[in-house]
Amino acid sequence: MPIPEVQLDHAFAEALENNPGFRTWLISEGRFWRHPNAALLCTEQETARKSAKHWWKHWWTRLPDGSESETDIFSVWECDGFRFAIHIENKPPHGNLSFIQAATYRRRATFMANQPRWLSYSDFETIILAPSSFIERHRECANQFDRAITYEQIARFVPLMQAALDESEKD
Template sequence: MSEVELDHAFAEHLERTPEFQHWLLSKTRFRRFAIEAELLASEQASARSAKHWWKHWWTRLTDGTESETDIFAVFEIAAGKRFALHIENKPPHGKLLITQAANYRQRAIQMAGQTRFLQYDDFATILLAPLKFIQQNAESAAQFDTLVSYEELAEVIPLYAASLTIEPRRAPPQID
């Protein structure tokens, strides 16, 4: 199960299932807007030429490095206020360095208010990962505003359930 497949399943469910949007937003500091917030997937798709509205949103950080958000979703509420979710997805076999986690917040700050990123006013960062991964990477995971476990996602997105049952690839034993 690749990270890209999981990203795609998550973004597709986010776009097509209002109840899932409400559930996800209710886990963030934007919970009071969970019902009224409108996902701007079409506007994101129109903002640039890319295959997927949610994927490959790159920006240059202040240190000169380029950095990408796995899943980027902008919502709009009454009075034209916008907020973004910057979502990092870490499958069971993934690694999460403290610098990568910290870059999510830095990237979100830098992207805020810019036209090419739909001029959002506020943001939240979210980590999607298996519960065991979150526990084993507690310091890095703590850099995110919201933690969502694969176990929670598995209840509504079958691919996440499948990813929890697949053993990581191991090198074949060497024969002497």
């Protein structure tokens, strides 16, 4: 049976919160590489949404056109007074991704920027997180994100990602 996406999201967020090496790797490989020691503002995110069960999950947004959507894993970071956000869409081996869903990530991140409700970040990066085979099959959609991170790349930090890959090979 496939590992549920929410379980994979949770494992990723837990590694982000508890593994400084993973945080440094994530930041160093992306557009904010100049800020490898940026602080993850998970406590501030928890405070901003007291009713939420997890600091990283269910950050829903209603865009000006009336559409609503959420970011799978939302994190805000700070370094020397500069705040940035990382918006991650996780797609497990058995997942689907539409072009509209992929394109909405950038629109949502732009809309959320500089607003206190979303911790007033001034810049952002969007990431598709998925197995390499998924990214290859959905290249046009994956290109809507700033970068792709594969399960294979982060399995050393988030072992459940390797388990999801292994499980998908059994199918």
